Amino acid sequence: MQTHISLDVFRYRPEQESEPVFQRYEVPLRKDWVILDALNYIKDQVDGTLSFRWSCRMGVCGSCGMMVNGTPVLTCASFLEKFAPGPIRVEPLENFPVVRDLVIEMSDFMDKLKKVKPWIIRREEEEKSPATEYLQTPSQLADYKQYSMCINCMLCYAACPVYGLEPGFTGPAAIALAQRYNLDNRDQGQQERMELLSADDGIWQCTFVGECSAVCPKGVDPAGAIQRYKVGGAGDWWKSVLLPFGKGS
Amino acid sequence: MENLTIKEKRPKKYIRPMPIFWWVHRWVHIKFIARELTSVFVAAYAVIFLLYVRSIGRGPDAFADFSERLRVPALIVFHAVALLVLLFHSITWFNLAPQAMVIKIGDRKVPGVVIALLNYAGWVVISAVLAWIMLHKQ
Numbered sequence: 001m002q003t004h005i006s007l008d009v010f011r012y013r014p015e016q017e018s019e020p021v022f023q024r025y026e027v028p029l030r031k032d033w034v035i036l037d038a039l040n041y042i043k044d045q046v047d048g049t050l051s052f053r054w055s056c057r058m059g060v061c062g063s064c065g066m067m068v069n070g071t072p073v074l075t076c077a078s079f080l081e082k083f084a085p086g087p088i089r090v091e092p093l094e095n096f097p098v099v100r101d102l103v104i105e106m107s108d109f110m111d112k113l114k115k116v117k118p119w120i121i122r123r124e125e126e127e128k129s130p131a132t133e134y135l136q137t138p139s140q141l142a143d144y145k146q147y148s149m150c151i152n153c154m155l156c157y158a159a160c161p162v163y164g165l166e167p168g169f170t171g172p173a174a175i176a177l178a179q180r181y182n183l184d185n186r187d188q189g190q191q192e193r194m195e196l197l198s199a200d201d202g203i204w205q206c207t208f209v210g211e212c213s214a215v216c217p218k219g220v221d222p223a224g225a226i227q228r229y230k231v232g233g234a235g236d237w238w239k240s241v242l243l244p245f246g247k248g249s
Numbered sequence: 250m251e252n253l254t255i256k257e258k259r260p261k262k263y264i265r266p267m268p269i270f271w272w273v274h275r276w277v278h279i280k281f282i283a284r285e286l287t288s289v290f291v292a293a294y295a296v297i298f299l300l301y302v303r304s305i306g307r308g309p310d311a312f313a314d315f316s317e318r319l320r321v322p323a324l325i326v327f328h329a330v331a332l333l334v335l336l337f338h339s340i341t342w343f344n345l346a347p348q349a350m351v352i353k354i355g356d357r358k359v360p361g362v363v364i365a366l367l368n369y370a371g372w373v374v375i376s377a378v379l380a381w382i383m384l385h386k387q
Contacts, residue, residue: 014260070274097262105262139356161278164267208345209281227349 005029005080006087007038009050012098020098022089023047029084035075036064039090039102052102059217062153066102067091072158072215093158095167109154112170115196116178121189134186147180147225149218156212156222168201172212172222175203179225194233203229287338290331297324343368 004026012020025046027038036054043050054064057076064075069089080088096104120134128134156172163169178197181187197203206226213223272278297319304315318324346368347361 012263014263018261020263094265095267097264099262100260137356142358143353161267161271164271207281207285209278210345210348211277213348214277221348224348227345228351231349 002029002085005038005084007035007042008087008089009039009042009102010091010098011050011101012092013049013100024087027080029080029086031079031081033080035066035068035073035078035080035083035088035090038080038088039075050102051100060151062151065093065153065155065158067094067158072155074153074155074217077217093154095158095160095164096154104154106154108167109152109157109171109173112174113152113177116170116174116193117189117196118174118177118181120181120184120187121192122186123188126188136185140185143185144180144183147176147183147220150177150180150220150222151218153217155215155217156220159211159215161209161211162205162207166201166205169205170197170202172206172226173220175206175229176220176222176225179229182229194236197229198233203233206230284338284341287334290334291338293327294331294335339372343372 007025007027008022009025010020011017011023025038025042027033027041027046030037033041036057039050039052040054043052052064052066054076055061056063059074059077062074065072066075067073067090068075068078069083072093075090090102092098092102092104096106096108099105122128150173152173154173156176157163160169160172163171175197178193182190182193203226206223208223208227210223213221216222272282301315301319304311319328343365347364350364352359352364
């Protein structure tokens with residue numbers, strides 16, 4: 001029976017090398033170990049210089065996303081056994097600049113996230129006092145709940161070739177999050193977000209590769225969110241053409 | 250001493266290049282590119298079809314002449330290939346439809362399978378009507 005498995009880990013130490021290299025590590029192949037356990041074993045026992053991000057170990061914080069054998073996954077949710085006999089290739093998330101080893105620079109995503117205004121927007125005159133509740137039925141909650149499950153792990157950006165080719169693209173998670181608020185009955189910011197997302201770097205960049213939804217660990221389906229947005233955007237455009245006097249809401 | 254800001258002191262980030270053949274490594278990407286390329290056949294067929302329609306406007310002789318020209322083997326092969334490619338395009342399109350369309354009746358969401366089936370049904374009905382018109386014209 002196989003007792004060990006090899007990991008080919010992407011190493012980039014800017015003070016030492018200008019091009020990344022792959023370093024092979026042998027780790028025990030334990031039934032209950034995920035890739036993140038293997039990386040922590042390497043860091044603790046073999047090579048303390050290896051850098052990577054992680055936090056919760058339970059698929060909630062979204063910080064341990066990496067490319068494993070070419071697919072973006074949460075390393076805390078990917079068992080070593082699944083990749084036996086190995087070797088397993090571990091790389092930082094695609095489409096992002098690499099800061100060091102498996103650590104990527106995520107500020108582009110953070111900026112885009114802010115840009116879509118992922119919060120409840122109310123028209124000023126309809127703002128209720130802070131003491132008043134905005135009511136919502138279970139069915140209204142169900143309309144957007146799926147999109148609210150996003151943990152900002154950026155696996156969808158790593159899976160999206162459009163983002164790789166056009167770094168300006170707002171991207172799957174940010175658009176799905178915009179949709180999360182658009183579909184919330186308490187929100188009134190649809191028009192504001194639509195202006196931003198129907199611009200050049202918005203929804204129309206998406207060519208529906210669909211991989212963002214395939215890799216999403218939370219079943220958010222960003223690809224679906226973007227296509228729904230396109231249907232809505234096209235509908236709005238037709239309304240504005242066909243109904244010159246009545247603005248579609 | 251060098252007067253560098255903190256940002257300038259940061260080590261250089263590595264940006265991985267995206268090769269032109271990025272899509273050849275994974276089956277899903279190959280399928281995606283194949284689907285994108287079907288648009289070439291869609292466009293080519295549309296051009297031929299529009300020229301055909303134009304020939305109708307130019308009178309019976311022009312129409313007969315164009316029909317005759319369409320019978321060359323190369324164009325028959327093109328039409329056969331275009332049919333297959335368009336079928337692939339249409340089927341993948343209809344399978345994706347439930348992701349883009351969310352329809353609610355009252356508080357209930359219409360299941361994706363139903364939306365896909367309705368799309369297929371519409372496709373069959375429209376095709377049948379067109380076939381009927383074509384066959385009864387002659």
